[in-house]
Every structure is written in structure tokens, then in C-alpha cells.
Amino acid sequence: MPIVEVKELTKIFGPEPVKALNLLAEGISKKTIFETTKHTVGVNRVSFTIEEGEIFVIMGLSGSGKSTLVRMLNRLIEPTGGKVLIGGKDIVSMNAQQLREVRRERMAMVFQKFALFPHRTIIENVEYGLRIKGVDPHARRDKALQSLELVGLKGLESRYPDQLSGGMQQRVGLARALANAPDILLMDEAFSALDPLIRKDMQDELLDLQQTMKKTIVFITHDLDEALRIGDRVALMRDGAIVQIGTPEEIMINPANKFVQRFVEDVDLSKVLTASHVMRRPETISPDRGPRVALQLMHDSGVSNLYLVDRSRKLLGAISAEDASDAIKRGRSLMDIAIRDVPVFRPEQHLNELFEVVSSTRIPAAVVGENGKLQGIILRGAVLAALSGGNEHNESGGEGK
Amino acid sequence: MPIVEVKELTKIFGPEPVKALNLLAEGISKKTIFETTKHTVGVNRVSFTIEEGEIFVIMGLSGSGKSTLVRMLNRLIEPTGGKVLIGGKDIVSMNAQQLREVRRERMAMVFQKFALFPHRTIIENVEYGLRIKGVDPHARRDKALQSLELVGLKGLESRYPDQLSGGMQQRVGLARALANAPDILLMDEAFSALDPLIRKDMQDELLDLQQTMKKTIVFITHDLDEALRIGDRVALMRDGAIVQIGTPEEIMINPANKFVQRFVEDVDLSKVLTASHVMRRPETISPDRGPRVALQLMHDSGVSNLYLVDRSRKLLGAISAEDASDAIKRGRSLMDIAIRDVPVFRPEQHLNELFEVVSSTRIPAAVVGENGKLQGIILRGAVLAALSGGNEHNESGGEGK
């Protein structure tokens, strides 16, 4: 069962939302609705599900309804229509007591504008959620300290929010949410004020949380790299509606429309694309053949290396043309001349991890799956072609040197 | 004359800053000072200059003093020590009237936390600076509308800030500063809440302003790509001090220390590095030699192509080994067999513009300067090696295939 399920969720700002809701149902656009009725469509009939342990990233234009959507997940904003099921229970129809229970035990939120309590010290801010739950003072101080340490603000416990820099304040907000150890973390541009180093630490922290604690995280960001790095799935919003949902790669590689394409075009593809995206079919040979056959094969397919695999396609090594002709002269077997130190990658490794090796290796690196089977090889041209954003990368084909 | 000149600028937060200032002069660290005296060193003896028309980017860890530094430029924060010369006049020693004059006419600021006036509509917020200056109502309404349109918020004039999304609010803050048309724009994480598309628009807007109006811009950002894209120079701060100042490339390529290196390591190098960074020395031959010489040359230096240049090293074409041996057989001159459509780049082109061509060309692309002279060639391996962040790229050397 998905942990969060959103069905036809809609929010309209204004005094008479139902009127605007009807217009919306008739398919009138957000802009027209605003111009005719002065009502703003915040979120427009959005549906999706989030599985437990998933990091669900929401991106989209400024004003497209991301914050509104996330705030409706814990009903800080009352939806105009639709349902939000948290663990199967509809949060919209809960009474105050139940809602409180959910907010206390299951969700915590990091706010876009921090929303720290100015009258409380940092540590008291971080303790807030625990205090609300009634955790006893010692335990909650400990947890809060841990949480503060996690975000790198140890030692500033007794300062007040207005004595901190913007990024520090944001981290306090983060620590406050983390201290609560909720099942679901709602993070509204939670890293926007952080520098790259701390941001990366925080991202790692999130990934850690997800893996070790199976936390579910809903994450709003404007940073594509960030979305790619931590997102299991990404939803792209525009004018209150979701334009596309999918894994980062799906969205990068198969943008649903021009808008999505424009949106993602600036991304650093080397962090998205993996070895499996750029690998080509290798020419292989089994060790029971002789060097002559190998040379012939190279010549036929116009390559200068062959990969030696056993019957289950396990990689044994590589054969270069020079070595093969040498072997013919000296009468040695393929096993004897096989180059054993072929660089090897796993198919899910990102391109940026490949650069160094691929740039310097003499023999194209091999891509080998979990089971040790050879799946493909990495040619420099293919890497560069993939980075250029051209779509030809997935076709396998020989290097035409 | 530089438009902004900062000399030994220092800010210490706390009730007795002078005491802490002395400690600082003794070389005690920020951390120790905080632990012993509870004073926070915001900015630590920073000096730099900014030329007119420059976009000066400040980056650094969260809490490193960026906001404090920028706020001292217009004396929103009173410096503890040091000088800030704006157009040659020390702002620290100005009286209230002069200071007001400078703030009205020469500088405008975009705030990290927006600081919009909640009791004013959007358009009134944008008009604020003009109103303060005493611009007459019609003119100021026009300017404000232009400015709002620039940031893409036309049509929302009469809303109030709390009815806008975070990014929209940030853009209102931007519009407010722009409407004032100041010489110097101080922008404190002014794009942090913007999505990539709008952010790019805004960056272009800034670049435009800089070029057409010769505005000077001081820009704080956490986004390395942004810094690279718009920054003429980048200053990197840590613990209140500036660690390194330089052009984006200088910093990427020659980080002053480990910290800077870590800071920039995640950057998409293909947007920083240029063809000139990765080009290798080409083996050339002049058209008055014969194919035999060419073949010999290729053999000696272990390459399979030569570049044909005239006496002033103007690129004429390329010679492949195959063609050369063919020419020997057929008795043709080098000019006859020269391949004329060698892909050509200019040295300042970024790597990401090279990918497509480099990945598919049979002959390594050439790098040709303004004057048409051949400066180098682009080898796939070198491109990949550069992207891997290894520092070996600037050494020229043959490709060892």
C-alpha cells in the first residue's frame, strides 16, 4: 500500500472557491479563471501516490503550486477538493484530534521560509515537535542535540534565530523536522539557502535516512542536480497541475513535452546517464578459439579489441590486435595473451565516475553486471555523444574508427 | 577607478566588538573567539575591489559572512573596522544625509529573506524606492510596471505579498531593486527560490543590464553554475574571510586550497572548461612537403592524422594516414588529399558545445584562433580526462592510441 495517496487534489484561493472549481471542471485555464473571477488556482486536480521509503521530488515553475500541494498533504491548507490518504486514511475528513495525531507521529515539515520561533533558542526550536508530543525533557534535549549536530550547528544551541545566517536558520528548520523522526518528511525548498558542501552533506543525510530508516520524503527543489541525485521519482508541475511524473532518467530522456524539455535542458547529464546508457555491444570471443580467428573477427567488424568471455559470458580479459598477431607468430593461446586488467564498471555507474578511466585507458572499459557477465563496453565517442544530449546513445553500434 | 573598494572590512557581533577585534588582530580564530568571548566574527578583514560594470559573485559556506559583507557595503550593518569606498567616497564616515543620497541614487538591494512590505500591494512594493526618491506618481508607476514585467509578474500588481508564492515574492524584491535603476545592485541570494527556467531568464536579464547599462552587480549565490555563468569574478568566503578571488576558471582550475577544491568539485566542468583548456599540440605539416614525409612523421609521433598549415600556421586541412599512403601510390600532393572539412572550434568555446561534434568526427577537431591560426586539436580522451577533473589537462601531449 502506498504511504501517501493523493487523488484529484485541488486548491483554489479566493472567497468563493466552489464557483472557480466548476469553471476548472469545465476546463477553463488558470489564467482565465484569475482574470474573470480573481480566484487563483493553486493546485489543479493532482493525483499521485508515494510508496514507503521513496524520495519524491516536486519541481516546477515558481508559483506552480508546489508549496500549496505539500501544505495540503498535512492539511495546513484546507483542500478545496480531492483526497489525501496517509497510510490509507483520508486526512481531509479527519477530526482535529486525529489530524493532530498524524501530524505528531507521522509527518514533519521544513518550511520554505523557515518559520523559526524567534522567542526560542535554537535548541528550543529544535525541541519543539518533541515537546509537543510530550517527550520527557532529557530525552528530547538529547534528540535535539543529535539533530543539531547532524545539520552541523553544534555549539550554537543557545543562540536565537535572528543571530544566525540564512542558511543556518534553514538548517535549524531542518533539524527541527528531523528531531521528530517522522515517517514522512515534507521539505519545501529545504536546501535552497545552503552552500554546495553543506547541501551535499544534507543530501547524503537524507539518502541515509531513507535507506536506514525507510523514511518517506517529499522534497521540493529547484535544483535539477539535487532532484537527480536524491529523487527516486520526480513530479514536474506547471500552473497547478502535474505535467510529468517519473524517475529522473525518464524525465531527462523522455520529456513529456517541450516545457519539460526546456526545464531539464541545462542539467549535467553526466550525473544522470549511467554506463548502461552509453555502453555499446562488445565483440566477444571464447577462449577455446585461436588468435587467428580473433584477428579475422577484428578485421571483419573493424575493431581493434575483442573481449574474452566464457560460456556464461563472464569476462575473462581482452585481446588486442597487436597481441593477437604476435600470438600467431609465437603460437600462443588466447588465454595466454589476454589482458587481465581491463577497466570494469557496473551498469548503474554515472558517467562522471567514468571520465577519468575512460579518458586514459588503452582498451575500452567493460560494463559488467552483478553476476559478472559482460554487458557492454564504453567507447569515448559514445560518452561524448551522450553528453551532447543527442538521443542516439542507446542504439548499439561499433566505433567507426 | 574601481567603483567599490573594500579595505580591511571587519564586523564583529556582540556587545564589545573592539575587544574581539584585538583578539582577531592577534590571529585568534573565529571559533576560539566565539568560545572565549561569545562574540561572533561576521566578516574578518576583507579587502577587494570591484570595477564598474563587473558582476562580482560571492560564494561561501553558510554562515561565512556573505550577507554581513554585502550589508556593510550599503552600511545597513555598521562595520566594526575597515573602509568601504563607493566611487571613491568612504561610506563609513558619511553623515546620514550623504548616506541616504548614496543609497537612493547609487545602490539597491535584494534581500535574502525578501523583506517585502506586507501592507503594500505588489506594485506599491516595487514603487517603494522611487517613491522615496520623490519620483512623480505617473513616472514611478510606469517604471514599476516595466520592472514587474521584467520579472514576469505582470498582472499581479494589486495582490499582496502573502498571496504570492515564495519565488514570486523573491521576484518582487528583485523588481523593487531594479525599478530604482541603481549603479550598483546588491543581490543576496536573489535567485535562490527560482526555478531553473525563470532563473535563467533572470540571469540573462542581469547580463543584459551589465552589458547595456554598465551596472555593477554584487551577487551572492550558492549555485556554482550560476556563479560561472554570470560571474566576472568570484570571491570565496570562509569563516568571514575571503579565501580566494578570481575568475570562475581560475578558481575551478587552480583552487587555492583543499577547501576551495572541495567547494567546486561538483561543478559541471563542461561549462567551465574551454576548448583551449583541453586542446593538444597538433602534429602539423606544411603543404610543400610530400606524402611520404607525412607518413614518416605520423609513424614517428604515433598519430594517424596530420594538420596541414601554411607558414603562418593557418589551418588548411588534415591528412589521414590512409590518404597519405594512397597519395604515395598515386603520386598526389598533400594539398590534393587534404581533408577540408575538419571540424573547427574557437579556443574559448566551452566543452559542452564540443561534445556532439567531437563524439562523431573521424578527424579530431581543430582549435583555431581569431586570426585563423591553428592552436590545437581536441582529442576525445583529453576531453574526458578534463571532465574527470584531473589536473593533467593543460599539459600538451600526443594522444597515445
Add this chain to the structure above:
Amino acid sequence: MTKLPLDRWVERGVDWLSVHLRLLFDLLASIISGVVNAISSLLHLLPEWLIIVLLIALAYRLGRWKLALFTAIGLVLIWDLGYWDPTMDTSALVLTSSLISVVLGLPLGIACAGNRVVQNAITPLLDFMQTMPAFVYLIPAVTFFGLGVVPGVIASVIFSISPTIRLTNLGIRQVPDDLIEASEAFGSTPGQKLFQVQLPLALPNIMAGINQTIMLSLSMVVIASMIGAQGVGAEVYRSVTQLNTGKGFEAGLAVVILAILLDRLSQRLVGSDRRKRKGGLRQAAWIGGAVIVAIAAAGVYHNVREGAAGNEAGSIGETVGNRIIGIDPGAGLMKASAKALQDYELRNWSLLEGSGTAMTAALDKAYKAQQPIIVTGWTPHWMFVKYDLKYLDDPKGSFGASEEIHTIARLKLDKDQPSAYRFLDRFHWTPSDMEKVMIGISEGKNPDDAAAGWVKDNAATVDEWVKGIPPASGQKLKLALVAWDSEIASTHVVKNVLESRLGFKVDLLQVEIGPMWAGIAGGDADAMVAAWLPTTSIDFYNKYKGSFEDLGSNLEGTRLGFVVPSYMDVNSIEDLR
């Protein structure tokens, strides 16, 4: 447009309250006086120097040396000027009323902030309480609570509670939305939200409200002194009435010093500096709570001790709360009743002053519920027709013999209006006649109609009265009456006859008994038919003797006495002992 009889309503309402809510008022009064007495005796118990030292120490702990210095100088000055004791009295009063104001005001302010309907309901009420002049409700307050410190406290609370409520409300409403959201996002209960976020952030406003409450309750001390609350206020009032500005200033200065001290100490107790405020609010709530409990306990103790002296066993006295419901304090009946209480030595009985209306209202209420009640009564009265009642025997004759009702005219009426004079002189009827009219009125008939009805039904009698009297031609005539049911009946009958049979234009002047006599004596009214004699009106009769003409009785066989419903098992006043 006829004037709205608002004044009448109010007076009736007050009368009604004073009869029906007496228990509540007594309870309130004993609690408040208990608290004030507890504080005051505490303050008087400790020697001056000890209090001064304690307060200086507190001030030093809470504030800085500046506050301690002010405390020292201020208190020593009060001591030196000789206002120590009254200042302590005033402190007790002001502490009590500020405490009540804050304890009631904070929750009300919070309720206003939470709910627009509550706010809309309370705001005009606050305006009312703050601007209705204290003088207006001081008199009823005396009726309800007696003289002394209690009505003073109540008046102070009414006047000074407003700022606390208003500013608490305003402060809470000004807390930024995003912080409320943050608090809610963590699942705060409304209480948690209130105590952890709203109140701390509203604190500057709340403290401004409390400051104003303290100031205003101190500004009431002089007015409180006018109804007998002792203290510096009384000193001020006394000095000032002697045109002794200097002394008044001195006493006023004591008030000012007290105000500043109370204000600064309370502000510091909560902590106005956000940086130190942290536990402040909770701490203040605790301290406040403890103080309230302690004082309430002291008050209850004080009360119980006083009360224990009172009641014994299940006598009749107990069943009716040892009270006899009386009528207007000026009436002779009341005098006679007081005399009866004295004659029969009914020491712990009290005679409740009120009005005829209030008395019958109380009787009606008790009768319907078949509860015991003792009232002062007189015949003729419609109540004897309507209810089954009996007079208590009066073996000692305290109420005297039966009374007659006389007709009294101003001097020279016989000259000026001979027709009227002749009719009035002849006017004479019986108790049963009168009761017929009375019962009609008591059942809701307009007095004029009831009188007209009687005149129609008894044409023969009336013909007798007017036989041979030449009718007038629209001359004016003023009849005075006092608003007892019997007098309303008789006067309206007289009026009817004068108008319908004799062509006069009659104005009725309903007044109090004193002014009625004074009016006749002064010639402002022409006549009245309401002179109960020889008991009820005897004082006035004697006082104005010579300034009026007594036309003799118009009705005999009246009676005064204590009256009970016949279902009560008591027969003589002696049984009340």
C-alpha cells in the same frame, strides 16, 4: 415620541437583582473581602522595614539596581510621609482587583482572539464597562455589597479589566501566520499553540495591557474611597476636599509610587526581555496560580471563621434565611417593621429594603414554589385577593393599631379649585372597593382602565361623591402619589372621577414619599389621597404640619404587619425567635 422609561427599568432591575441575587452577592462579597483582608492583614502584620527590605531584594533580583533603588526611595518616602498604613490598605485593594482583572482578563482576551463572535460580543461590553461612570454603579454596588472595600474592588475590576482583554486579543492576533502554521504542522493542541507560541509572542502587548490595568485600577482608588474603601485614596480625597493640595499631592505620590512598583515588578516577573523570557511565562503562571490559591484559601478561611458565628438549627429563621422582605426604606411600614424586630428581639433577623414591587415579586416567586417567605404587608393590597396569606399576630402591638388613609390637600385649594376640593373632601371608599381596582391593575390592566371600570361598575357611589358639585372647565389639577399599588388604584379612581365627571385635567406626579409631602406642602401638587396614618406617614405629617390641609380619611380598616403565605406553619411574630 414618549420617553423610554429606561430609568424605571434599570431601577427595577437593580431592585430585582438586589432581592434575588443576594446570596450570590453575599458570596462574592465574602470572597473578595476575604482576599482583601487576607492580603491587608498580611501587609499590616509585617513590620515596615521588613516589607521594604523584602521588596528591595525582590526588585534587585528581578530588575537591576535601578529598580531596587527606586523601590528603596519610593517606599521610604511613603513611610516618611506617614502614608504607610493607608498605602498597605490600598495595596491590598489594588492587588486584589488587578489580580481579578488579570485572571479574568487573560482568558477572555484569549477567547476573543480565538473567536470573532466572542470578540464582537465582548468589545461593546468592554466599552460599556469602561465608560459607564463608576458613580452610576457605585450606589447599586453599595446596595448589593454594602459599604467598604468590596464594591471598590468590583468597580476597579469593571473599569480596569478592559486593557488586559483588548491587548491580549490584539497581541495574539498579531502573531505571524507562518509561526502559527509551524506550530500546527507539529500537531500542537490549541493549548500548546497558545502557551508555546501565541502567548510568548504576544507578551509585549499583554504586558502593556496589564500595565494599563494596574494603572487604571490605581486610578480608581479615590473613587473607591467614596464608598468607604479606606487607604491612600481616602487620604487624597480628604486632603483635596480641604483644598490641601500639598497633602493631596503627597498621598497621590504614594499612589504613584505604588503604581510604578506594582507595574515594574509584575513586568519583570514575567520578563519583558525576550532573551530572558524563556521560562518566564510559565514561571509567572505558576507564581500567579500559587498566589491565587493561597489568597483564595486565606479568603475562604477568613470567611468561614466569620460565618461560623452565624446560624444554628432548623428554625423558621433558617428556612427564610432570617430575612423579612421589606419595601421602600422610606416607608413607615419599614420603620414599624424595624421596631417589631426590635420589640421581639429578633436580633439576627434582617429587614430587606427594596420596593413594593420587589416585595410582591419575591412573594409571587415563593408562593408559586410553595416556599416559606415573610414579607411586610399592608391592607388593602391585591396580594390578599390573589394569594392565600395571613398576618402574623403582633401581641406586642409593634405595628400599632389599624391605619386610615387620609386625603391631603395643599393650602388654599378650597379657594382655587372649590369643585375639586369638595369632591376630594367627600371621596371615601372601602378596602374591598380598592382591592377590586388593585387586582385589575395587578393582572395587567392599565390603571386608567381599571379605574374607569370601577367607576362604571359603581356609578351609584360615584354619583354620591359628585352630587351637586359644579363641573370645572378643563382646569388643571396635580395629584401626587407614591407608587404603592394601593395609591395607584385610589389616585387613578380619583383622577377618573375628576376628569370624567368634573371636567378637570389631571396630572399625576408619581414621586417618592418624601417629595410627595414636600410637594403638597410647597404647593407643587394640589392634593394626594395617600396619607397612611397614624403610622406610615406620621413623620411627614408632623414635619409639614401647617403647610397642608387634612381632608380626613378616605378609607379605614387598613392594617400593617408581617405577612406569610397561609401554608406556612407560623402564626405569631413571637414564633420567629
Add this chain to the structure above:
Amino acid sequence: MTKLPLDRWVERGVDWLSVHLRLLFDLLASIISGVVNAISSLLHLLPEWLIIVLLIALAYRLGRWKLALFTAIGLVLIWDLGYWDPTMDTSALVLTSSLISVVLGLPLGIACAGNRVVQNAITPLLDFMQTMPAFVYLIPAVTFFGLGVVPGVIASVIFSISPTIRLTNLGIRQVPDDLIEASEAFGSTPGQKLFQVQLPLALPNIMAGINQTIMLSLSMVVIASMIGAQGVGAEVYRSVTQLNTGKGFEAGLAVVILAILLDRLSQRLVGSDRRKRKGGLRQAAWIGGAVIVAIAAAGVYHNVREGAAGNEAGSIGETVGNRIIGIDPGAGLMKASAKALQDYELRNWSLLEGSGTAMTAALDKAYKAQQPIIVTGWTPHWMFVKYDLKYLDDPKGSFGASEEIHTIARLKLDKDQPSAYRFLDRFHWTPSDMEKVMIGISEGKNPDDAAAGWVKDNAATVDEWVKGIPPASGQKLKLALVAWDSEIASTHVVKNVLESRLGFKVDLLQVEIGPMWAGIAGGDADAMVAAWLPTTSIDFYNKYKGSFEDLGSNLEGTRLGFVVPSYMDVNSIEDLR
């Protein structure tokens, strides 16, 4: 430790001021009275219905129909109840004082917010102004500004300016720092910052302050009436001193309605809704400015016209402004005075209601300046000792014969405290005895000391009083008194004798005349020696008749009448015509 002669200093200070700053005070007084008169004559000029319609229209424009409805009902009610004219007078007073408070208070609040030193200096001053009882400075105010509306306005401003200042300060201080920074970053001048950012954001707080200022200045109208400011306040005071709760309530209601109207209209004028506030502040400033200028102009005009019309021929009426300075409206002396005005057909003379204190203050002022003045006076009074005064002849006998002062005891005092009862019954002395005590007190002696001195000097008389009365052993006794000089003297003497000779412990309950009688009648006080009869206290005497015991007179040969300084060239009331 000797007592600090603070009282002496203050009196000297006041004297000095009244001599040296007279010009300033006169200027102030003429400005203020000009404004009040201008507003008041405007309000009286327009017909009732027009004002009502105009205000309803304004209310409808500013608020919604609810406010308009309230305006309609409230104003029609005032009209119907017959308080229109006094309400307009009060409006003029309250408008003036609120206006002054806001016009002075806003800048002061802003100054406090801008500068901690100013704040630290002003805060205790505000505390002082708000808690120093108005009664204390009313007397000097009369000395400086004369009787009437001017000292009323000044007292109102002193009392009510504080909330505006405090809350403006607080509101501005609460404006978020980042918005201040934003404003400064654009080079705002302090003025721009103030008007564009600080004031609009502080507006809810400022309006709460103004609300309180309006409420407080309305709460002063009754006190202002004690020094002769006419209006509903005087109606309230009059009703209340006549124990007429209902009427008092009606008049009080007029005050409340006025308060709510003023408050709501002013709040709406500025606009409490942020969304519509925009131009509101500036608009309000403009309107306010215009109103001030208009009123100031009207005031100056009024003043000039009066000055021109004024001093023609030298009739006595003109020299004293056709006013006779009276005392508390409830007193019998006032009734007698009114009767005198009627008897002598002094049609265009007015009798100023106020208090005994105010009367003596006015007399003192006039006497020192050797100016003509006519007051209502009675003997014994220390003023006859202190100043050279004479009664005006009363050929028509309007003031009646001389009065006696009676001793009144509660019922059953003879049983409960026979010793005290017997002494009180015997207590009897002469006007000259009394004046001896009075002059001592008026010269600054503590009343207890003055009484003790007299008792010592007249041991023989006192011995007579207590001969054969068995002393008590510390029983408590409560004497009520009203703060007239004569009663303070007599009551303290009685107290002294009871304590020093008879071993009682006497508490003095100083109250207003009404509560004094109510207290005796209710048994809250044991006795009093202050019943002036048959004129002054007659109404109370009659009202409570039967609930107290009259122990007969303790002093005879008092006198009532109009009193003038002997330097005045007038001898009979008839000369006033």
C-alpha cells in the same frame, strides 16, 4: 526621621506657578475653551435630526450597516431620553481632549520608539500622570484655569494620553527589523520610514491606544463635572448624588453610546483592515489636520467675539460672568440656591455645579487676585476665618432659616454600644468651636492633631459630654463622614473623644453624602454627626427614614446663602438683578 516637607514644597510650587505662569495658563485656557466652545456651538447649532442623519451617513460610509444601525439607535435613544444637549456638551469636551491627546501622544510615542532615553524619561512620567489622582491636580487646575470646561479637558488629557503614547511606542518597536532594513536600504529619510513603514505596520497597536484614550477621556467626564464642566457627566453626578440610579444609568448610557460612537468612527476613519488601509493613514492625517485648523480658527473667532462682546457696562453679573459657584449638586444648599435664583428672578444667572473643594479653590483664586466672585457658602466654614467674606442679604428668605447639624445613629446602636450611643446623644457644640478645629486643619494640621488640640483646650466641655458614661474596652466603632471641612472637624473631635475618653477604636469611613446615609441605614456605619437639616440633607433623611435613629442636633446656628468677598460692592441678593 523628620517628615519631608513635601506638601509645603508642592503648595509653594503651585503658588509660584499660579503667579508666574499666569499668562501662559490664560493663553492655554482661552485656546482650549475656544476649541470646546467652537465645537459645542457647532453641535448645538445644527438640529438634532441633522446631526443624527449626518452621523448615520458617515457611519454607513465608513463601516457597514451595523455601525450605521448602532449610530441610529444610540443617538435616537439619547435624544429620546432627553440628554441631547448635555451629550453635545460632553462631545465637545471629549473631542477636544481626545484630539489633544492624540495630537500630542502620537509624536511622543514616536519619539519614545526612536530613542531609548526619551522612552526611559517619559514612561515614569506617564505612570505618574495616569495614577496621580485627578482630584489632586483638579484643585491647582482650578487655580490655574478657573472653573469650567478647561481644567476638565486638561485633566482628561493628563489621564488619557498615556495609552496612545505607550502603544504607539510598542507598535513601532514591534515592526520587524528586516522591513526597517529594507526601508533604509532605499535611502528613506526617518520621516519616510515612519510614515511609509513604521506607522502603517504599527497601526493596530496605535488604534488600540487611541481606543483606550477615548475610553479614558470619557471616563473622566464625571470628574470633570465636579469642577463645573457641564454635560452628561454633570447629569450623572446630579442623579447619583440624588441616589437616582435609574437616571444616572440613563445619563451614563449616553456616555457609553458616545464612547462607542467616537471609538468606532475614529477606528474606521483610519481603517482597521489592512487591505483597505492604504491611503487611510495619510487621509486620516489630512482630515485630522483640517479639523484641527478649522476648530482652532473657530476657537479664536469665538474667543475674539466673546472678548469683544464681553466687558461693557460694569454690572455685577458681568464681572462674575453671571455665575454663582456652587457645590455638589446633591446638596440641599444647591437646591436652596436654585430656589433663590428663582425667587429673585435671576433669570440669566447660572449656578455652577461642582464640589465644595472646587468652590473654595475658585474663591481662593479670586480672593488672591481681588476679583469679584459669588459662591454658595455655609457656616461654619473655615473660609470665613481665612478670608474676609460676607453673606448677601436674603430678604425673601429663600435659604430658609438657619440649619442644625444632627447626629444620626444606626438602629439598635443604643443596644449594641450604649456608651457610644450616650455620648453621641450628648455631643453638642457651637459654630465657633467647630471653626477653631477647621481653621487648624485648613492650615495644614493633621485632622487628628487639630481635634486632639481642641479636645485638650476644651477639657471642661468634653468632660460634660462623657460624664458618667462607662468606658468601653477597645470595641470598634465606625463613624461615617462626608468630606466637608465642617464634618471632618466634628467627626475627628468625636473620634478623639471616643478613643481617648471612652476607649473605643474608631474607624472613619469617609464617603459621599449618599453613601453616608445609605451606610448608616444599612448598618455598615454606626453613626455620623453630619446631617444638616432641615435643608441640606432633607432628601436623604426622608428617603431612609425609619432605618436610622436621629439623636437630635449637635450644633445650631449654621447658615446658608450666597457669599462674596467683602471687598465686593454688593450686599443683597436683590442687587444681582
